[in-house]
Amino acid sequence: MSLSYSTNTVTLFLKPNPASGVPIYLQLKEQVRHACETGALRPGDSLPGIRALAESMVINPNTVARVYRELEQEGLLELRHGVGAFVAQRGTTRWTAARTGQMKAAQKAARTFVGELRRRGIESDEIRRLVEAELATSDGKVPLVG
Amino acid sequence: METSVKQAYAIETEALTKYYGDFEAVRGLTMLVPKGSITGFLGQNGAGKSSTIRMLLGMSRPTRGSGRVLDFDIANEKQSIEMRKRVAYVGEDKRLYDYMTVGQMIDFTKAFYPGWRDDVEKKLLEEFRLPLDRLTKKLSKGMRTQTALLLAFARGAELLILDEPTEGLDPVMAEKLLELVVGAAADGASIFFSSHQIAEVEQIADRILLIDRGQLLLDTTLDSISTDFRRIRGVYDTAPVMSALALDGVKRVAVDGRTVSVMVSHNSVTIAERMRAQSATAVEVSPMTLKEIVLESLKRDQS
Numbered sequence: 001m002s003l004s005y006s007t008n009t010v011t012l013f014l015k016p017n018p019a020s021g022v023p024i025y026l027q028l029k030e031q032v033r034h035a036c037e038t039g040a041l042r043p044g045d046s047l048p049g050i051r052a053l054a055e056s057m058v059i060n061p062n063t064v065a066r067v068y069r070e071l072e073q074e075g076l077l078e079l080r081h082g083v084g085a086f087v088a089q090r091g092t093t094r095w096t097a098a099r100t101g102q103m104k105a106a107q108k109a110a111r112t113f114v115g116e117l118r119r120r121g122i123e124s125d126e127i128r129r130l131v132e133a134e135l136a137t138s139d140g141k142v143p144l145v146g
Numbered sequence: 147m148e149t150s151v152k153q154a155y156a157i158e159t160e161a162l163t164k165y166y167g168d169f170e171a172v173r174g175l176t177m178l179v180p181k182g183s184i185t186g187f188l189g190q191n192g193a194g195k196s197s198t199i200r201m202l203l204g205m206s207r208p209t210r211g212s213g214r215v216l217d218f219d220i221a222n223e224k225q226s227i228e229m230r231k232r233v234a235y236v237g238e239d240k241r242l243y244d245y246m247t248v249g250q251m252i253d254f255t256k257a258f259y260p261g262w263r264d265d266v267e268k269k270l271l272e273e274f275r276l277p278l279d280r281l282t283k284k285l286s287k288g289m290r291t292q293t294a295l296l297l298a299f300a301r302g303a304e305l306l307i308l309d310e311p312t313e314g315l316d317p318v319m320a321e322k323l324l325e326l327v328v329g330a331a332a333d334g335a336s337i338f339f340s341s342h343q344i345a346e347v348e349q350i351a352d353r354i355l356l357i358d359r360g361q362l363l364l365d366t367t368l369d370s371i372s373t374d375f376r377r378i379r380g381v382y383d384t385a386p387v388m389s390a391l392a393l394d395g396v397k398r399v400a401v402d403g404r405t406v407s408v409m410v411s412h413n414s415v416t417i418a419e420r421m422r423a424q425s426a427t428a429v430e431v432s433p434m435t436l437k438e439i440v441l442e443s444l445k446r447d448q449s
Contacts, residue, residue: 016349023372024349051332058324060184060352061332129432136376136414136431 012040015057024059029067036076036087037100047077047085153217156181156305156336157202161211164197164360171197173360174211179338179353184331186347186354187340188440194360195340199309202338203235216305231259234303236294238310242282248293249278252300261302270296273322291315299326306330308339312346324350344437354436356443363443366411368436375434376414379407380426390424393417398442409434409442 012035016027035041047053050068054061068085071077078088117127157179164172172194179185189195200206202215204226213220218229242251256262271278274292277285282293291314298306306327312320320343328350331337341347347354348368356364366375380386382404391399391406395413399406406426410417414431421429434442 023369025369026372051329054328054332055325058321058328058349060350061328062182062184062352129430133430133432136433 013053013057016059025063025066028057028059028063029071032067032071033076037103041087043087043089045087046083047087049084154181155179155214156183157213157215157338159198159202159211159213162198162201162208162213163210164194164201164206165209166197170360172201172208175357175360175362177355177362177365179336179355181336182331182334183353184327184337184351185339186351187338187357188342188344188347188354189340189357189363190444193357195357196309197360198357199235199307199340202307203233204230232304234298234301234306236298236306236308236311238313242285242290242293244281244283247279247281248276248285248289251282251293251297252278255297255301259301259303263300263302266300266302267296270300287314288316288319291319295323295326299330302333303330303335305336305338308337310340310342312341312343320346344440348436356440358444364439370412371436371439372433374410374412374414375439376410376431377407377434377438378410378414378418378421378429378431379405380418380421380424380429381405382424382426384425386421386424386426390420391417393420398445409439 013028013031016024016031032041032047041047047068048056050061050064054064057064068077068079072079072085075088078086080086114127117130122130155178157177159175159177162172162175163170175194175198187195187198197206201208202213202220204220204223208221215229216232218225220226220229243254246254252267256267270292274289274296276289276292276296282290285293308327311323311327315323324346327337327339331350339351351368353367354364354371355362386401386406388399388401391408393413393416395410395417396408397411398409400408406421408417408421418429418431
């Protein structure tokens with residue numbers, strides 16, 4: 001058997017995990033953001049159509065539509081009538097650069113925090129439980145997955 | 147969507163009831179399935195899912211109560227026929243006419259449905275590589291299923307009612323079926339499907355309805371399950387006052403020695419605070435999966 005390639009943007013995203021406690025729409029939203037932050041998607045790049053993405057991830061098309069709509073409101077995406085969704089140009093949003101810096105700093109903070117707990121002998125699944133419990137109690141909002 | 151937005155629901159039932167002799171299979175079921183949604187219909191075997199679906203499809207008459215499918219009255223014979231032109235049904239038994247070939251079966255079915263999707267037919271024929279001139283009775287089990295799916299999904303139905311659609315399918319076909327469901331939803335169809343596979347319900351549904359002993363037990367969205375449903379566990383120093391936990395959002399309370407475990411559908415922050423105020427130490431709030439919520443909801447009360 002030969003190795004098969006796919007150059008479709010659809011393969012950019014992983015299938016969401018419904019049992020993670022994070023709504024599928026937030027998981028997908030975070031994946032789109034992440035793809036923009038890492039440069040996997042660049043300004044002007046087109047995103048898969050709602051139907052194509054829903055079929056390839058086997059998730060509800062309403063979920064995809066909602067993610068695209070919300071990311072448009074946040075300025076990350078541009079929806080062009082009849083054409084589809086695109087990553088917004090840098091000129092129209094300062095989102096990407098600013099957010100990339102923020103996320104890098106947050107990642108560093110998370111590493112320090114996890115390292116500290118490990119030194120105190122807390123196991124990985126205990127840390128996960130603590131963080132989840134904290135997020136669940138603090139404001140009713142849920143964690144975003146990266 | 148081509149259909150008008152004159153009513154927001156694909157399925158509406160009001161106190162729907164079905165007796166088989168003395169046995170009450172469906173007991174006053176009132177439920178709404180919004181148009182354009184993918185709604186998972188959950189419940190144990192014998193909970194009344196198939197009885198409900200049979201009534202919705204006009205295959206059996208309600209003993210009491212009423213129902214509308216795509217705004218057609220399910221108890222009215224004429225309206226029921228109109229409704230069935232717009233609804234596709236896939237059950238566990240994939241019924242085909244034995245004396246027809248696959249090709250004849252497709253042409254025959256196509257004749258009844260003006261909304262027939264040639265593109266879907268073509269795509270699925272290529273994908274499944276079905277032998278068009280083979281008699282359907284000579285098909286393998288897998289090919290029978292594929293033929294039935296092609297006939298259901300190419301009809302261009304406004305509503306798909308699926309009863310345990312992935313039962314008996316191999317993992318590849320099961321995933322293919324979900325993909326077809328998602329594709330139909332992208333075309334604007336409403337989907338109502340019963341399933342025991344909680345993972346697949348979580349994957350594609352936006353709403354769930356859980357029934358037990360013929361009655362509605364839970365009606366919620368998958369988003370709400372992720373963001374609002376919580377399990378709160380507290381360890382008490384002194385015996386807790388149970389009545390103080392009768393708060394908005396509390397669904398179930400279980401006591402095991404000094405540990406109290408509460409399932410809440412919303413309002414978790416207030417409820418956790420109340421438990422702390424009641425001398426509970428180590429109050430822990432954690433998210434719940436759909437599976438946990440279903441199992442917890444179906445636990446019989448010990449009274």
